[in-house]
Amino acid sequence: MPLVLIPGYMLDDALWDGMLPFLPAALPLHFASLAEGDSIAAMAQAVLAHCPPQFSLLGFSMGGYVAREVVRLAPGRVQSLALVATSSRADLPLQVEQRSKAARARPIGTFRGLGRAAIAQSLHPDNSANEALLTQVRLMGERLGREVFVRQSLIVREADTGRLPDIRCPTLVVAAAQDQLRRAEEARELADGIPGAKLVTVPDAGHLIPLEQPQALASILTVIFR
CATH class of the missing domain: 3.40.50.1820 (Alpha/Beta hydrolase fold, catalytic domain)
Incomplete structure (x- = not known):
């Protein structure tokens, strides 16, 4: 299957x-x-x-x-x-507000994916400084690009x-x-x-x-x- x-x-x-x-x-x-x-x-x-x-x-x-x-x-x-x-x-309302604010923020420079702090929060504490994992996640976001970031950030679950x-x-x-x-x-x-x-x-x-x-x-x- x-x-x-x-x-x-x-x-x-x-x-x-x-x-x-x-x-x-x-x-x-x-x-x-x-x-x-x-x-x-x-x-x-x-x-x-x-x-x-x-x-x-x-x-x-x-x-x-x-x-x-x-x-x-x-x-x-x-x-x-x-x-x-x-x-x-x-x-939660705060989650919606935070993502919406990030999505609507004025672009500064080239989009480089999600920020380090956001990625680290998604990892086990022992991996929060794991550069290989942090980079892997950031690059996925970078490949998707700013347009997808904005669209996904504005979606309300x-x-x-x-x-x-x-x-x-x-x-x-x-x-x-x-x-x-x-x-x-x-x-x-x-x-x-x-x-x-x-x-x-x-x-x-x-x-x-x-x-x-x-x-x-x-x-x-x-x-x-x-």
Whole structure:
């Protein structure tokens, strides 16, 4: 069964590079992009337009919101689902304000991706000064560019907790033990809300599980993606 991978905010295909060697060699992979669309629904429609007829689906962070919308748009096509480091909660007003302010700020010089402090907050404390990881994340944002940064920053994530029971495919929720952006109870809400969903927590990882613990994540995913 093909696996469609949806990245998160200002991330591209490179998010999965460390995980690929640990996935089954025969597993067909499709790399989705969030470079199109000015809402979660529009992103989901853009992703779905490039998906195979039947597929498994993984959504990371903002990609988790998009993945759930894909399931709602095409429930008969998604055979299994993994939601990694994500939530069903709405953005807080302060989060909306901060991202909107950054998006509307007057451009100064060449766009170089996300700032160091923002990236560091997404990492395990032990990795907050890891130059290789910091650079890898910054370069993903730089490749996507300022236009995508503005568009993604202005997207408001709305709560869909009440609609979680509508998801009927086998679902795995993956959380990070040291995630500074998404709390453990948010992962538990997802797992409790989706019928039959399982919850697994990855130790020694911050929000960016695919970069920090790629082998552990790949091992967990083989439970649901075969």
